[in-house]
Amino acid sequence: MAYLDAASAAPLHPVARQALLASLDEGWADPARLHREGRRARLLLDAAREAAAEAVGCRADELVFTSSGTRAVHAGMAGALAGRRRVGRHLIVSAVEHSSVLHAGELHEREGGTADRVAVDRTGAVDPAAYAAALRADTALACLQSANHEVGTEQPVAEVAGACRAAGVPLLVDAAQSLAWGPVEGDWSLLTGSAHKWGGPSGVGLLVVRKGTRFSPAGPADERESGRAAGFENIPAIVAAAASLRAVRAQAAQEAARLRELTDRIRTRVPALVEDVEVVGDPVRRLPGTVTFSCLYVDGETVLHELDRAGFSVSSGSSCTSSTLTPSHVLKAMGVLSEGNVRVSLPAGTAEADVERFLEVLPGVVAAVREKLGARRPQAVAEGDGLVVDALGKLCPIPVIELAKVIGNVPVGSTVRVLADDEAARLDIPAWCEMRGQEYAGEEREERGTAYLVRRVR
Amino acid sequence: MAYLDAASAAPLHPVARQALLASLDEGWADPARLHREGRRARLLLDAAREAAAEAVGCRADELVFTSSGTRAVHAGMAGALAGRRRVGRHLIVSAVEHSSVLHAGELHEREGGTADRVAVDRTGAVDPAAYAAALRADTALACLQSANHEVGTEQPVAEVAGACRAAGVPLLVDAAQSLAWGPVEGDWSLLTGSAHKWGGPSGVGLLVVRKGTRFSPAGPADERESGRAAGFENIPAIVAAAASLRAVRAQAAQEAARLRELTDRIRTRVPALVEDVEVVGDPVRRLPGTVTFSCLYVDGETVLHELDRAGFSVSSGSSCTSSTLTPSHVLKAMGVLSEGNVRVSLPAGTAEADVERFLEVLPGVVAAVREKLGARRPQAVAEGDGLVVDALGKLCPIPVIELAKVIGNVPVGSTVRVLADDEAARLDIPAWCEMRGQEYAGEEREERGTAYLVRRVR
Numbered sequence: 050m051a052y053l054d055a056a057s058a059a060p061l062h063p064v065a066r067q068a069l070l071a072s073l074d075e076g077w078a079d080p081a082r083l084h085r086e087g088r089r090a091r092l093l094l095d096a097a098r099e100a101a102a103e104a105v106g107c108r109a110d111e112l113v114f115t116s117s118g119t120r121a122v123h124a125g126m127a128g129a130l131a132g133r134r135r136v137g138r139h140l141i142v143s144a145v146e147h148s149s150v151l152h153a154g155e156l157h158e159r160e161g162g163t164a165d166r167v168a169v170d171r172t173g174a175v176d177p178a179a180y181a182a183a184l185r186a187d188t189a190l191a192c193l194q195s196a197n198h199e200v201g202t203e204q205p206v207a208e209v210a211g212a213c214r215a216a217g218v219p220l221l222v223d224a225a226q227s228l229a230w231g232p233v234e235g236d237w238s239l240l241t242g243s244a245h246k247w248g249g250p251s252g253v254g255l256l257v258v259r260k261g262t263r264f265s266p267a268g269p270a271d272e273r274e275s276g277r278a279a280g281f282e283n284i285p286a287i288v289a290a291a292a293s294l295r296a297v298r299a300q301a302a303q304e305a306a307r308l309r310e311l312t313d314r315i316r317t318r319v320p321a322l323v324e325d326v327e328v329v330g331d332p333v334r335r336l337p338g339t340v341t342f343s344c345l346y347v348d349g350e351t352v353l354h355e356l357d358r359a360g361f362s363v364s365s366g367s368s369c370t371s372s373t374l375t376p377s378h379v380l381k382a383m384g385v386l387s388e389g390n391v392r393v394s395l396p397a398g399t400a401e402a403d404v405e406r407f408l409e410v411l412p413g414v415v416a417a418v419r420e421k422l423g424a425r426r427p428q429a430v431a432e433g434d435g436l437v438v439d440a441l442g443k444l445c446p447i448p449v450i451e452l453a454k455v456i457g458n459v460p461v462g463s464t465v466r467v468l469a470d471d472e473a474a475r476l477d478i479p480a481w482c483e484m485r486g487q488e489y490a491g492e493e494r495e496e497r498g499t500a501y502l503v504r505r506v507r
Numbered sequence: 508m509a510y511l512d513a514a515s516a517a518p519l520h521p522v523a524r525q526a527l528l529a530s531l532d533e534g535w536a537d538p539a540r541l542h543r544e545g546r547r548a549r550l551l552l553d554a555a556r557e558a559a560a561e562a563v564g565c566r567a568d569e570l571v572f573t574s575s576g577t578r579a580v581h582a583g584m585a586g587a588l589a590g591r592r593r594v595g596r597h598l599i600v601s602a603v604e605h606s607s608v609l610h611a612g613e614l615h616e617r618e619g620g621t622a623d624r625v626a627v628d629r630t631g632a633v634d635p636a637a638y639a640a641a642l643r644a645d646t647a648l649a650c651l652q653s654a655n656h657e658v659g660t661e662q663p664v665a666e667v668a669g670a671c672r673a674a675g676v677p678l679l680v681d682a683a684q685s686l687a688w689g690p691v692e693g694d695w696s697l698l699t700g701s702a703h704k705w706g707g708p709s710g711v712g713l714l715v716v717r718k719g720t721r722f723s724p725a726g727p728a729d730e731r732e733s734g735r736a737a738g739f740e741n742i743p744a745i746v747a748a749a750a751s752l753r754a755v756r757a758q759a760a761q762e763a764a765r766l767r768e769l770t771d772r773i774r775t776r777v778p779a780l781v782e783d784v785e786v787v788g789d790p791v792r793r794l795p796g797t798v799t800f801s802c803l804y805v806d807g808e809t810v811l812h813e814l815d816r817a818g819f820s821v822s823s824g825s826s827c828t829s830s831t832l833t834p835s836h837v838l839k840a841m842g843v844l845s846e847g848n849v850r851v852s853l854p855a856g857t858a859e860a861d862v863e864r865f866l867e868v869l870p871g872v873v874a875a876v877r878e879k880l881g882a883r884r885p886q887a888v889a890e891g892d893g894l895v896v897d898a899l900g901k902l903c904p905i906p907v908i909e910l911a912k913v914i915g916n917v918p919v920g921s922t923v924r925v926l927a928d929d930e931a932a933r934l935d936i937p938a939w940c941e942m943r944g945q946e947y948a949g950e951e952r953e954e955r956g957t958a959y960l961v962r963r964v965r
Contacts, residue, residue: 083822148729245739
């Protein structure tokens with residue numbers, strides 16, 4: 050039994066549990082009240098704010114607690130965009146931000162604003178020069194994550210923050226994935242975080258707005274948390290969040306080194322143990338505990354189920370999971386394979402033995418899924434000197450599996466047309482070509498679905 | 508030591524504490540994930556939703572959990588208003604709603620909508636006929652609390668809901684104060700609640716949207732909680748909220764009868780023990796545990812401090828408390844005295860002895876504050892056949908104290924002009940006249956502040 054999905058939610062840190070229990074009796078009252086219970090709650094809230102601000106590297110009066118990281122992002126973006134409305138309504142985000150950032154950006158566009166999505170390279174990182182080039186005279190806000198939640202790649206935040214500062218544009222950093230490991234470097238203006246990502250309790254996010262940043266809170270007026278986070282404060286959880294952040298930070302350097310070594314093993318050994326695997330994300334500039342790879346010819350959901358049965362909890366950015374029908378926007382933006390995608394994110398304290406056992410179990414799981422799927426017969430039809438594979442109605446990874454089966458049947462120089470209507474094919478067929486050294490020759494709209502053209506070159 | 512401020516926040520119920528602890532280990536993971544920890548969290552969330560829905564009297568798929576009652580109100584109002592935008596942009600609220608409702612209404616007006624505030628009588632209740640008369644062809648939403656948070660008066664929700672239903676207008680009921688005692692009767696469309704009001708943990712609100720109610724969630728898209736409450740679910744707190752709601756409901760009938768008897772003692776005996784007191788709110792149609800009164804010639808903040816020192820935690824709607832500069836909008840809408848306002852709200856389980864001791868202590872506390880304030884000399888200046896009291900720059904309750912001191916110095920039929928610039932005087936001078944049988948003759952704007960005219964009639 051090993052939980053390897055810390056990037057979704059980390060198990061509650063013992064210090065968080067202890068602090069939560071201790072403050073249930075002291076922190077339930079309304080901190081706005083004058084009576085002793087209210088004053089006691091206020092003291093706890095103030096102390097938690099001081100502790101969190103110190104860990105983030107800001108002033109206590111710059112930090113408010115929200116009810117989640119998502120809420121912090123929504124409130125931060127809306128407030129910063131409204132605060133600079135006179136400057137303009139242009140927003141910049143990276144293409145691989147968390148959905149909370151992208152969805153807030155989409156809302157901004159629906160309301161008449163404009164947004165640019167800065168592209169990333171194959172490792173998932175933005176180019177600071179490209180980011181800087183997106184800055185305009187009417188840019189109200191720029192957003193960049195500190196590190197990517199799906200592939201672990203760290204973004205060049207300090208450089209981008211410098212460019213934004215020079216242009217007079219505030220930068221909001223979504224630091225949800227990295228705050229456990231240290232403060233965010235650079236001259237950013239707003240920052241958001243989420244306690245349950247660092248082992249704090251659910252129900253606590255944080256939003257930092259640096260002094261001097263124009264900010265106009267969105268939504269109905271509310272007196273709590275400087276008007277930036279409406280609703281009764283969840284003080285026991287806030288106390289637990291701040292205490293656990295301090296606790297994880299005390300071990301951060303040591304634990305980061307240990308987890309980095311463990312994820313390095315996965316990065317190195319998975320491609321040796323399993324054929325047709327692409328490990329994605331930057332191999333060096335990355336979060337210590339996160340590693341992501343994609344396996345050809347398997348579907349993400351079945352792999353998750355089989356790993357779960359074997360005692361490993363991981364997650365997937367594949368389109369073949371129940372919760373989603375489109376492949377991860379992150380993998381798409383990176384232009385890497387999405388099929389059979391597996392994200393392993395180690396919580397602090399993960400045992401070496403668990404990682405070793407994962408590496409033992411994985412090849413058998415992937416092989417079994419491949420064998421099951423490989424039993425299906427491809428439907429290839431000769432057409433001129435090429436071949437047509439009809440994968441209409443088939444979900445990822447079937448179109449790629451059928452392509453792989455027939456590519457050897459056409460002469461070098463000929464083209465295979467793969468007809469598919471699953472959205473993942475658009476990403477995975479070019480990624481397969483890249484991995485297998487074949488030439489991707491583009492797509493053509495068909496009456497039903499799309500034809501993806503692959504030229505055999507070897 | 509007695510905490511008598513349950514209407515602000517109730518102490519954590521033992522069942523809530525127990526359920527919270529039990530689910531910390533089971534409910535921290537992401538319920539959207541497919542692995543066992545995610546599935547376990549999802550089961551807990553689903554079970555809590557079933558339990559809460561049963562207590563509220565709705566279907567489980569009509570209820571979502573938010574991060575606070577305020578958030579539930581904001582999300583419910585915004586979603587209902589947006590859902591019926593084609594019908595119109597007219598909103599109806601009562602004048603004594605919680606600030607979360609009023610602030611959401613103000614935002615709606617800033618964004619181009621219109622809002623009517625239905626007046627209340629001296630008990631704080633709306634007249635159902637007057638409420639119905641406010642309904643228009645372009646009314647998108649109507650809001651009415653189940654019971655008032657400051658004075659405990661129950662609203663005629665079922666009758667108003669009937670009128671709204673007949674007009675095809677959805678009614679949102681803010682049930683924050685009453686949900687501990689039972690479901691809200693009547694054919695309402697939306698309902699909101701707040702767990703920490705019934706002894707549940709901080710960080711949980713609930714929003715019910717009946718099937719068939721047009722609803723278009725505001726804010727950025729988010730997949731959680733049917734798209735109606737963005738951000739990672741706080742499952743341990745949600746489990747605790749649902750469990751404690753069931754627990755308080757199991758004792759509700761018995762405990763309501765007991766608390767009602769205790770608050771009846773306060774209603775009856777305070778006016779006998781303390782001179783110049785006005786007990787406010789409906790004496791019969793009211794919450795079992797809440798009783799509110801105002802005392803002439805004292806300021807709310809000092810009374811709170813003295814009661815706190817004597818071991819009693821209560822709250823105040825006076826303008827003379829540190830957290831606010833204007834008197835409670837509720838007392839203002841009722842047209843009752845706001846000075847020296849004290850709200851006593853008994854948590855479930857309040858000991859009879861605590862109430863008795865409160866009744867023993869209160870007269871001395873009020874007398875001491877009055878004596879301290881009464882030491883100030885009034886500044887009355889003869890002017891024609893009347894008198895001018897210059898209370899400019901003086902805060903509540905000084906203007907009223909000075910008026911009371913000089914009224915005997917003018918002949919019956921003469922007028923006293925009280926010059927004041929404290930906002931509370933506008934409410935408290937007429938209320939004083941009503942209590943003392945003198946005639947309030949209106950106000951006149953002065954170069955600085957306002958002159959309040961009081962004619963001595965006895």
